[in-house]
Amino acid sequence: MFGWRDKILRVNLTSGTITSEPLDPALARAYIGGRGLGIAHLLREMDPACDPLSPQNLMVLAVGPLTGTGAPTGARYMVMTKSPLTGAVTCSNSGGQFPAALKKAGWEALIIEGRSPQPVYLWINGGQAELRPASHLWGLDTHRCDDALRAETHAKARTACIGPAGERGVLFASIMNDRDRAAGRSGVGAVMGSKNLKAIAVRGDEPVALHDPAGFKGLVKAILERFQASYPDAPPPLRTYGTAVTVAATQNYGVFPTRNFQQGTFEGWEQISGEALTQKYLRAPKACFACPIACGRATEIKDGPYQGRGEGPEYETVYAMGSDCGISDLAALTKANYLCNELGLDTITMGSTLACAMELSELGLLPQDEVGLGRPLRFGDAAALVELTRLTGLGQGFGQVLGLGSKRLAERYGRPELAMVAKGQEFAGYDPRGEQGMGLAYATSPIGASHMRGDPAYIELLGVPMLIDPHSWQDKPQLVKDWQDSFAVIDAAGLCVFFSVRNLVDKSRAIRPQGIMELLNAATGAGYTLEELCLAGERIFNAERLFLNRAGLDRRHDSLPPRITHEPLPHGPARGRVCHLDEMLAPYYQARGWDQEGRPGPAKLAQLGLGGV
Template identity: 65%
Template sequence: MHGWVGKILWVDLGKAELNEETLDPQVAKDYIGGRGLGIHYLLKGLDPKCDPFSTENLLVMATGPLTGTGAPTGSRYMVMTKSPLTGAITCSNSGGYFPRELKRSGFDGIVFMGRAESPMYLWIEQGKAELREASHLWGKNTHDTTDLLLQETDTKARIACIGPAGERRVLFASIMNDRDRAAGRSGVGAVMGSKNLKAVVVRGKGKISLADKIGFKTLNKQILDRFKKEVSETPLGLTINGTAGVVAATQNFGVLPTKNWQQGTFEGWENIQGERLTENFLVKNSACYGCPIGCGRKTKVSNQEFAGEGEGPEYETIYAMGSNCMIDNLAAITKANYLCNELGMDTISMGATIACAMELVDRGFLPEDEIGRSLKWGDAEALV
């Protein structure tokens, strides 16, 4: 099939068994993309009444027909499961290089079932897969886990893993890939942790078949040229200030989430906008495979109180931990973003939780002595 590898890997963690399934061309056509494939396998094998943390729940990682082809913005993968946060089917997606590498390693997707008796990780290299012991990685943050797995497998491998939040089944735990890219929403990391699955490590050099290589290349160039002209280099383009540039736009339109969604504008918005991130913390841009935009931010905070380095924050993190908490300290927001990434925790839900707690304190419903510290609107120290 063009655009597909044609294989799905089934991993029964409870039995430590791995089986390959040939992807039905009709299924690939009817359920286009990673989200479609995920829905197909969940509908096919999931009891809708199951507990999200039970062995009956499935965890699906799936790519689409454009993944790994070099199509602009096409390096994404979907993680689908029954969410422990909502109780419904959820889809969380992420970019980077892991999606391309997963497909090049020989599989369009992976379906995890059951629960391993002890922590394990899945290692896939050029179409060959095996489960390996991961007890020595349990309890480690996502960055340390990534570094150790690169040493154990292949320094050019790509890794998706959980941190302590996923291991402890925090309801908004994320799956982190390529160190700081996140499939962050709805607790997919918690489901992965409930299965005692610490990481998925992939390495491959396979090529994706194209029906019309010349036509694809021509269309790709047209899209890239248009991206460069209309998206990347415009004053509001994502290349310049990343998604953090959206702060100014939402403020101007009166829809910047503020004070736990009580307001649509924030007095301190200029201190947390994309220009400040670029001026004060940007080290360099980063991009997903095949993407001409480069909206990713490699950043570093030198401020002694909030020192650290990593990637981000994105717009959603800035509003969730910034304006929504009435915090205009971008160094603190960036540090909190680093911590969430290392712990494997969704920054949006984390920020929303803190904002809610601040409002409860403000309205007298949550005594501060129950928290153990002050939790006022705008308290940057409390955020971190």
């Protein structure tokens, strides 16, 4: 096969057996790969109603057909499993160098089954794979684990591992690859920990065979030339400022979530902006494999109580640990980010859960002695952020409660509506009251309130690839559907959203994946038409929805907290507004061909070839 690797590695941790299986070419074509291939296997091989932390849960780690090929930003892989945080499917995405190494080792996907009787790690050296004891690695943070793995496998191995948080079942534990890149959301690290799988180390250097190497090279050259030409005066803002560039935009639109979404503007925003980060702590921009942007942040805090060195923070971390906690101390939130990377935690859920705890505490519902800081927990307490992040990652003290995420925290203290979640997954850094499409995207994303399953902020706020009114809701159901389907194609192909939405889609509002189609056809020879590729994106999204329906989730779970739908924003440019989810949901289901309970109808399933799945 071209583009795709022709085999999948199946690892049964219960029996300790490893087998190589052929990649099903028809399945690969229909689901593209990555996120698509992952959901195709989950739907066929596991019971979506199972306990996510039981051996019955399956994990699929899949690259895409463009991962590791040299396609710009073809660096991504997906972790697909059932989430212990939400009970829904999760598709957690990461870049760095590990995914390309897995591809170059010759594998399109890993399927992880069962549970090992004792801690193990998986060592993949090209076409060879083995399970090795990992008791000596258990308890190590992700950086020390990476050091140890490369020392005992190969100096050039690339690793993905869990930290103490994943070992202890923190419900939002991440899988960290290349030390500081995160498959962050929905607790994929807790699933890996429940399987007693500490890490995966990979070495691969076999180039990916392409259908039309010369044509592919020409496409890549033209895409990169267009990319360079679109920044005639200065480097891309993402390279200069990192994703925290977004702070200035969301603040000025009045949708920068502040103090557990009680406000949409933050008085300390300039202290935690991308500009501040660049001026104070940036060592160098860092790029994933084959990426011309380099939005990653290698940073260092040289002195003071939060001294340290690592990567981050990203925009989402700045919102969750900064404005949402009322914290404008950039050093503290950068330090908390380092701790999340090392202990293996999702920074978004960590910060958002703490913001919820701060509100509960200020309302007098969370006793000071339960938190154990020796002072009341209040918004703005930067030292509490750092200390409670550490305790959460280590599963100690009040960290054990925070480690359950904000939904369970708010339920425990009697105010479930104060958890800023959809499907139990914490919001990203955009207040949907001032950005209607984002509200619908949060409510209908298969993994809960993620912005990365069709991110309307690009078109509603940021002007990529164009600008539309963020406050209208009548036009958003079709837009969100189209964006969700196109994002599914981006994720399945193994590409990065940041690059694709400007450079690899057509000029329509639906951002049809024209450039991705050209790259895929040159790489694989599959001869996709644009219509076929759009349908594949829709197929992936509907397959995920089938998984959710079978796990017991439907319209009742496509919801937002009453703060977002009924409490107007108190000030700022979006003052007085609420999110009109109810008005958007019915037409969205109609656009999707779903019934009003949020279930794909027989005609839609038949059209997508999902009838018998």
